[in-house]
Amino acid sequence: MQSVRKWVCVAALLSGGALAAGSYRVQSGDTLSGIAVRAGISVSQLRAANPHLKNADAVQAGWVLTVPAPGRGAPARSGAAARRTHTVRSGENLTVIAARYGLNLTQLLSANPAYRNGKALWAGAKLVIPARTAPAANRVTIRAASTRASAWAWPLPGHHAISSGYGERVLEGEAEMHYGVDIVAPQGTPVRAARSGRVLESRPDFERGWGWTVVLEHPDGWITRYAHLSTNLVKVGELVVQGQPVGRVGNTGRSTGTHLHFGTYLRWDPHDPLSLY
Numbered sequence: 001m002q003s004v005r006k007w008v009c010v011a012a013l014l015s016g017g018a019l020a021a022g023s024y025r026v027q028s029g030d031t032l033s034g035i036a037v038r039a040g041i042s043v044s045q046l047r048a049a050n051p052h053l054k055n056a057d058a059v060q061a062g063w064v065l066t067v068p069a070p071g072r073g074a075p076a077r078s079g080a081a082a083r084r085t086h087t088v089r090s091g092e093n094l095t096v097i098a099a100r101y102g103l104n105l106t107q108l109l110s111a112n113p114a115y116r117n118g119k120a121l122w123a124g125a126k127l128v129i130p131a132r133t134a135p136a137a138n139r140v141t142i143r144a145a146s147t148r149a150s151a152w153a154w155p156l157p158g159h160h161a162i163s164s165g166y167g168e169r170v171l172e173g174e175a176e177m178h179y180g181v182d183i184v185a186p187q188g189t190p191v192r193a194a195r196s197g198r199v200l201e202s203r204p205d206f207e208r209g210w211g212w213t214v215v216l217e218h219p220d221g222w223i224t225r226y227a228h229l230s231t232n233l234v235k236v237g238e239l240v241v242q243g244q245p246v247g248r249v250g251n252t253g254r255s256t257g258t259h260l261h262f263g264t265y266l267r268w269d270p271h272d273p274l275s276l277y
Helices: 010-017 032-039 043-049 094-100 105-111
Strands: 022-025 064-067 084-087 126-129 162-164 167-171 174-178 181-184 190-192 197-205 211-217 222-232 245-249 259-266 269-271
Touching: 032 043, 032 064, 032 094, 032 167, 043 064, 094 105, 094 167, 105 126, 197 222, 211 245
Parallel strands: none
Antiparallel strands: 022 064, 084 126, 162 181, 167 174, 181 259, 190 245, 197 211, 211 222, 222 245, 222 259, 259 269
16 A cells, blocks of 8 residues: 555545555555554554464564454453553653554543643653543544633644644655644745744754754743744744744645644653644
8 A cells, every 4th residue: 555645635644544444464664553543443453353463563564464343353341441551662652652552642631631731751651541432533633722821823723634643654655753743734824833932943954854944942841843834934042922923834855745744842752732722
């Protein structure tokens, strides 16, 4: 299956990347968690349907796997017995952990309320994994922003289509972590500061694939990145207010279409931007 390009709409992304129940031949770059996410199941369900994966941490190209339907492949449990814990490993984030257990981010945060307001996730922390009551939601949606004074402003008002969400993905045949969300908008659309702060970076960063990028630091330790811009509108050291244009949407750097890469970090620890709205 060819990897889906970042610039396509959400509906095309879903139709091209989802796996139906049945047999699937492993492709180069596939991972257990990646296959499970595309099938809408947990890794444990995928292992249960393929006994030879019981002790395997990786899959090999060419293997043929049985992909169970969502909600099948593992014995059902109820009540407290269905709740498990997960010990966070280095490099994991809430979105990836939720997908691994067949949950969506809202379900995981509901069981772990301490992380609802952006608390940093450290290796070794233990998360409660709730019982899965419904198939994980694949479509990325934007919730209405809060009206409280400290709310985050959406960087592209009127443009909410996400072509690539936060977490594991396959791009150009290679598995990688995507530490942000890609928001589709026309070339030149003004990109606005999600919060007030100071300009930490405003430069072309083609070495790391960001293209023209702006990075803002905010008073409480949060940092935001706006990448693949066509134009930068602020300078390093400048103070900006929430909603102020800091650049314009473009297609520079490692980008396969016109969009904004929006990343959020708490003291440089990446967080899913959608969890802040």
